[in-house]
Amino acid sequence: MTAATQALSQTSSRARGAKPAIGPEPTTRPFAETSGRDGVTTLGDDLSRLVAGEKAAWDGFVQRYARVIYAAVQRRLVPAGRAHEADDVAQEVFVKLCSRDFKLLRNYDPGRAKLSTWLTVIANSTTIDHLRRQAAPATDIDALPQSLLAVEPKLPERIKIPPELLSPRQALVIELLYRRELEVAEAAEVMGINPQTVRSMHHKALVKLRAHFQEEAG
Amino acid sequence: MRELDRIDPNDQTPWRQHRKGAAMPARVNLSEDADSLRLAAYLDGTLEARERAELEAWLVAHPEALDVLLASREALAEGAGPAPDSLVRRACALVPERRAPLTRLWHRLGDLVAASAWRGQALAWCGVTAAVLLACLVGFRLGESGYHSAATVEKLLAHETAAVFGEPGEELI
Numbered sequence: 001m002t003a004a005t006q007a008l009s010q011t012s013s014r015a016r017g018a019k020p021a022i023g024p025e026p027t028t029r030p031f032a033e034t035s036g037r038d039g040v041t042t043l044g045d046d047l048s049r050l051v052a053g054e055k056a057a058w059d060g061f062v063q064r065y066a067r068v069i070y071a072a073v074q075r076r077l078v079p080a081g082r083a084h085e086a087d088d089v090a091q092e093v094f095v096k097l098c099s100r101d102f103k104l105l106r107n108y109d110p111g112r113a114k115l116s117t118w119l120t121v122i123a124n125s126t127t128i129d130h131l132r133r134q135a136a137p138a139t140d141i142d143a144l145p146q147s148l149l150a151v152e153p154k155l156p157e158r159i160k161i162p163p164e165l166l167s168p169r170q171a172l173v174i175e176l177l178y179r180r181e182l183e184v185a186e187a188a189e190v191m192g193i194n195p196q197t198v199r200s201m202h203h204k205a206l207v208k209l210r211a212h213f214q215e216e217a218g
Numbered sequence: 219m220r221e222l223d224r225i226d227p228n229d230q231t232p233w234r235q236h237r238k239g240a241a242m243p244a245r246v247n248l249s250e251d252a253d254s255l256r257l258a259a260y261l262d263g264t265l266e267a268r269e270r271a272e273l274e275a276w277l278v279a280h281p282e283a284l285d286v287l288l289a290s291r292e293a294l295a296e297g298a299g300p301a302p303d304s305l306v307r308r309a310c311a312l313v314p315e316r317r318a319p320l321t322r323l324w325h326r327l328g329d330l331v332a333a334s335a336w337r338g339q340a341l342a343w344c345g346v347t348a349a350v351l352l353a354c355l356v357g358f359r360l361g362e363s364g365y366h367s368a369a370t371v372e373k374l375l376a377h378e379t380a381a382v383f384g385e386p387g388e389e390l391i
Binding site: 054059072087090091098107109112116117120122128169175180190191 | 252254255257260261262263270271272274275277278281282284286288289291293294297298299300302305306308310313314315316
């Protein structure tokens, strides 16, 4: 039995006092239709049976989490105009999960992250790879909306920040606020910190950047 | 905060949509075993301070991973509707029913024969081989018993001859 499998059977809850999940956990018990042992079934037990190749556990897992995977895939494909591929990409995620004797699922650790969160991450990376692999089909230029044919506004050139100038957190704040165009509250939510802390880090980062570029300009 | 707002407020929407949706995303070089779990742990807030700092530094250097993180966060915040039945059926079919070892072997043999295009030919060859082996066995047994029978008859004949005519070399009266 691998360490990961042992971990699966040991715990089903967050081991390190996690804050509540961003997304809603499904309301019914995971793999409920295959539960046993005095009516108490842990996620770890369910996953142990799943990675052992038990068909009922796999079916329960699919029925339980297909919607999570499908939603993540579809959300990414719709803006690209490829919503019709959602079924196939979601199936690709399931293939990935059960291939090589459930290797991916064996390495999942319930003590580190919720299963729904982890599956959402897997679904998103699979979808991005899918979009990358299969170039968008050519569209007749007459069929494109006028707005898409507009000339792209000239974006400011991206400045080069020396890697050691900012702390990782300050760099991430700058990345989220400027490159990803998030609001302070959104960036704070992503990083799991107070918005005031984001503002403070943003300010400190700007002070450092200002000093650096002033010095560079002589 | 928004650079596009300052450039041209009227043109930002289509371009933002275009950049988010239609633009070709960078390839995700996530190690699915480790990195995806770290990203999920980051989203769930279960990383320790040191791990968080390491991951944040890594995210700044890997924008494709940051893409996955932000998209996952939004997907989780939105929640999920029902998945199509067809997807559930296809995904369930990925893992077959487990069978007992003997049954499994039997089914495997059956599947092999059933799946082969030369099923009829194979069966015919099996029949011919079995018939030839059977013929050889029967012939051998018949020949063996025939040899023993001939030897017995010869012995009996010699015995009777000796009784009537005496042993070879004995004078007849």
